[in-house]
Amino acid sequence: MTVERIKPDDFTKTPAAPAPRPNFGSAMIPKERYTSADYLRLEWERMWTKVWLLGCRLHDIPEPGDYHVTTIGKEEILLVRQKDGGVAGFYNVCLHRGNRIMAGSGHAETFKCQYHFWEYGLNGDFVNIPDLESFPQGAPPCKGLRAVKVDTWNSFVWFSLNPEAEPLRDYLDPMPEHLDPYHFDRMVKVMDVTAEWDCNWKTSVDAFNEAYHVQGIHPELLYFIDDRDVQIDLYGRHNRYLVPFATISERVTETTEIPHLIKHVMKEAGMDPARFDGRVTEVRKALQAFKRANGAAMGLDYSDLNDDQLTDDYHYNIFPNLTLNTHADDLMLFRQRPHPTDPNKMFFDVMMFKLLKDGEEVPPKPRHEQFRHGERSLGLVIDQDAYNLPGVQAGMNSDSFPGLWIGDQELRIRHFHHVLESYVGE
Amino acid sequence: MDLDLRGMKAAVTGGTRGIGRAIAQLLAEEGCDIATFGRAPERVEAARVELSALGVRVHAEPVQGRDGAQVRQWMQASVAALGGMDLVIASLSAGGGTDEEGYWHRNFEIDLMSAVRAVDEALPALRQSRAPSVLVIATMAASETFVAPMAYNAIKASLITWSKQLSQKLAPEGIRVNCLSPGPTMFKGSNWEMIKVARSRIHDKVVRQQPLRRMATAEEIARAAVFLASPAASWCNGSHLLVDGGYSKRVAF
DSSP: OOOOOOOTTSOOSSOOSOOOOOOOOOOOEETHHHHOHHHHHHHIIIIITTSEEEEEEGGGSOSTTEEEEEEETTEEEEEEEOTTSOEEEEESOOTTTOOOOOOSEEEOSSEEOTTTOOEEOTTSBEEEOTTGGGOTTOSOSSSBSOEEEEEEETTEEEEESOTTOOOHHHHHTTHHHHHGGGOGGGEEEEEEEEEEESSOHHHHHHHHSOSTTHHHHOGGGGGTBOSSSOEEEEETTEEEEEEOBSSOOTTSOOOSSOOHHHHHHHHHTTOOGGGOOSOGGGHHHHHHHHHHHHTGGGTOOOTTSOTGGGTSEEEEEETTTEEEEEOSSEEEEEEEEEOSSOTTOEEEEEEEEEEOOTTOOOOOOOOOEEEETTSSOOOHHHHHHHHTHHHHHHHHTSTTOOEEOOOGGGHHHHHHHHHHHHHHOO | OOOOOTTOEEEEETTTSHHHHHHHHHHHHTTOEEEEEESOHHHHHHHHHHHHTTTOOEEEEEOOTTOHHHHHHHHHHHHHHHTSOSEEEEOOOOOOOOSSHHHHHHHIIIIIIHHHHHHHHHHHHHTTOSSOEEEEEOOGGGTSOOSSOOHHHHHHHHHHHHHHHHHHHHGGGTOEEEEEEEOSEEOTTOHHHHHHHHSHHHHHHHHHHSTTSSOEEHHHHHHHHHHHHSGGGTTOOSOEEEESTTOOOOOOO
């Protein structure tokens, strides 16, 4: 059964129509991109240091002096709320002997290196160099910490190591048009963890860029999403797919009872599955109508979202390393960061955000935690996703494996590599 | 053994899928005209086409089983379309749920009241039959603690009680009433098929309790059901037959 999507004349702010689909051919994707230290180095020189990257959330640093240290490859970037309310970013490197200055996040009046107490202001300028007179050459000729480009969008702080980087909005285009209607600024962070995974960062990006794996590793989702009726859209650097939720896969047969995950989302929205007399395949549209009719009374503003967005997963990849599962009531954001030197390792950041109802008490901010793969659960579905990744990485390193054999359900992987090639080369 | 069903007219509630569909199939193969209903128009149509292909008359409509008036009208239309009624098999079920209040109302209307209403509307026609019978499909979960306390189990238990006492009342009129309780049953589109895929631990735990390490097929339930409903079971009245492959362990003295 084909899922009914919103029609061209229906209300939507987020573009919903299928985008033109360029032909990226069917060539094998070389496995060296995932396994070679040389490629990792080229990726750093030609891509990571050129693009815009997500650093933190504006809510992470609300007051002047609040800071957050984010890591990309070998670099740490100190993101700081300024006295004028703006945000600045600096390499987290003391100009004296190179020591790291700050760690994690917190509040500071000045940034003082804990080695010889060189001290910098919130704007990065030198505040104090102990015994400056003992340096015959004087202070370093720069004013202070080396700055990086910083900008903000939709409640997030972004930075670029590329002094020549185009404006953030141009880089993200057309993501703001797509994602502004979700109003991420109205959501609060409820989970903030980093898992160390034994795979390349792209092995992880790929894992979320196709729905083909659902039948392989997420059997329970066959009774919650339609993994076969997925709209794939490719835009410049970025891409997305639209996955119908609150329905069942074409791979399974409709049941009399409503599957438990569908019941769960009905109840979350305040709809009683026991009193729903329609069929399982009629729940999705009914749930959309219910949320449209009752959202405002429940203190949830869905007015900028189209009907499909009230149930479905609008799933974006913002190049290079962000995976956004956007839903009307929550955002699951995955940030994939490379290991500085080992192509077989990466850092998987999971940030979960929840839309608050009007007047709902803001839950305490989650403390960031980092652990190794398997030490803690990331929830059933992400655990299922993570399960295969070390095996995929190990297998890609085998001499017998030439490269990735990609099908049409995995078109976003092909598009991602097309963009990656435009930075790194073949 | 001749079940003596040829030319009889049988109404099966919820006969477009699962156990009900298998019963309708077997009855049609034995030569019964069939009346049935279900919720999904395309499954109603498929059942009509497939059963008609066996050379019997078929009356099938899409009906919402919670709607009492629709169920009653369906039985009236069925009697009119087939020119009488000999067998009523009350097979419709809303399936399980949780212990929340909404499910009590749901199973009350769909499992219990659809049976009561269908039998009530069919009685005048049954009284004209040469070998009338009513078969109520309950569940093993009515007499065996199973999965979790829920409306489905308890409402099905009320069907067992009702069918027994109805059998006493209708026996003098020559109308037999029996009840059959299937154990866990697997078929295409069954809730157990979904549970096997989506909550495999619950499924596996149930299968481990089965001495034969599998669930019933709908056809295995249907064979027992068709016998009980047929004139061949002429001395079965007020019986409650458990067809669970040995899932339940209690010795029922």
